[in-house]
Amino acid sequence: GQQLNQSPQSMFIQEGEDVSMNCTSSSIFNTWLWYKQDPGEGPVLLIALYKAGELTSNGRLTAQFGTTRKDSFLNISASIPSDVGIYFCAGQRSNYQLIWGAGTKLIIKP
Amino acid sequence: DTGVSQDPRHKITKRGQNVTFRCDPISEHNRLYWYRQTLGQGPEFLTYFQNEAQLEKSRLLSDRFSAERPKGSFSTLEIQRTEQGDSAMYLCASNPSAETQYFGPGTRLLVL
Numbered sequence: 001g002q003q004l005n006q007s008p009q010s011m012f013i014q015e016g017e018d019v020s021m022n023c024t025s026s027s028i029f030n031t032w033l034w035y036k037q038d039p040g041e042g043p044v045l046l047i048a049l050y051k052a053g054e055l056t057s058n059g060r061l062t063a064q065f066g067t068t069r070k071d072s073f074l075n076i077s078a079s080i081p082s083d084v085g086i087y088f089c090a091g092q093r094s095n096y097q098l099i100w101g102a103g104t105k106l107i108i109k110p
Numbered sequence: 111d112t113g114v115s116q117d118p119r120h121k122i123t124k125r126g127q128n129v130t131f132r133c134d135p136i137s138e139h140n141r142l143y144w145y146r147q148t149l150g151q152g153p154e155f156l157t158y159f160q161n162e163a164q165l166e167k168s169r170l171l172s173d174r175f176s177a178e179r180p181k182g183s184f185s186t187l188e189i190q191r192t193e194q195g196d197s198a199m200y201l202c203a204s205n206p207s208a209e210t211q212y213f214g215p216g217t218r219l220l221v222l
Contacts, residue, residue, distance in 0.1 A: 003152060033210055042201050042213035043153070044112065088152050096141065096166060098211065100152025 006089050006101025013079055014109050021087060021104040022073040029091035032065050032072040033098070037086045046087075047074070076106075084108050112136075114214035116202050122220045123192055130188045131217045135204030142185050143211060144177055145201040146170065153201055159185060192221045 006023045013019060023032070031050055035043035047058050049065035049072060056063055062075045076083055086105050090098040113136040123129050135142045140161050145153035156175070157167045161182035171177075174192075179185040189196055199218050203211035 006152075031210075035213075040216075040218065042112070042114075042116075042203075042216045045210055045212065048210045090152070092210075096143070096158050097155050098153070100154070102150065102152055 004089055004091055004099055004101040006104055008104055009102070010105040010107065012107050012109055015079060015081060017079055019076040019079055019083070019106060020073060021089075022071060023089035023091075023101045024071040025091055025099070026070065027091070027093065027099075028069040029093050029099075030069075031092035032063070033090040033092065034061075034063050034072070034074045035088045035090060037088060037103070039085075043088055079106075079108055081108055112212040112214065114202060114204055114212055116200075116214040116217050118217055119215060120218050120220075122222065124222050125192060125194060127192055128188065128190045129192060129219065130186055131200055131202075131219075133185045133187070133202030133204075133214060135184070135202070136212060137183075139204035139206050139212075140182065141205050141207065141211075142179055143203040144185070144187050145203065147199040147201055147216070148197075156187075189219075192219075194221045197221045 004023045004025045034046045037043045047063040052069045053067045054065040060077045086103040089101040115134045117132045143158040144156040147153040159179040174190045177187045199216045201216045202214045205211045
């Protein structure tokens with residue numbers, strides 16, 4: 001099925017470092033969403049973005065909806081061990097269907 | 111815990127057997143979605159309901175798959191004559207209208 005281009009595929013970082021990941025698409029979306037998924041669990045919503053150019057924070061997480069409506073990024077500041085997991089971006093084009101990236105796996109080196 | 115529950119959490123079955131999964135959405139949510147997720151990929155849309163009406167089905171949903179939401183509350187997803195390629199995580203999500211979707215923990219299916 002169709003997927004967004006999400007990068008990087010994986011990241012190895014030290015605890016305390018900042019993290020940045022992004023998603024791009026050839027199509028325009030009305031909503032961009034960022035989810036985190038732990039092993040064996042369903043995705044959990046982190047941030048939802050509804051307007052082009054919107055910058056939204058949720059604690060140490062900050063996400064932006066690109067002005068072209070074809071991209072979004074997620075930043076995590078001062079990473080901690082519980083940030084480990086897979087982060088997914090998703091674009092909502094219609095009022096029901098989400099198109100997903102392939103995920104960014106975050107691994108924190110002890 | 112998002113409030114969306116799925117049962118069972120894990121299912122191992124032999125090829126050719128039928129399996130049925132259940133999803134209980136958040137009670138006031140009238141939209142319910144089913145997704146399939148394979149390792150290393152994001153979820154892929156299968157189908158969605160508004161109340162009891164099934165409004166959209168993906169081409170991924172072959173004739174062996176059927177989903178129901180008889181009273182507009184819980185939903186079931188049945189796979190008949192399972193194949194090894196059906197092995198995946200099956201996720202359910204719900205939302206009250208066109209807002210963001212909240213996911214359940216998923217049912218992991220392994221077809222031997």
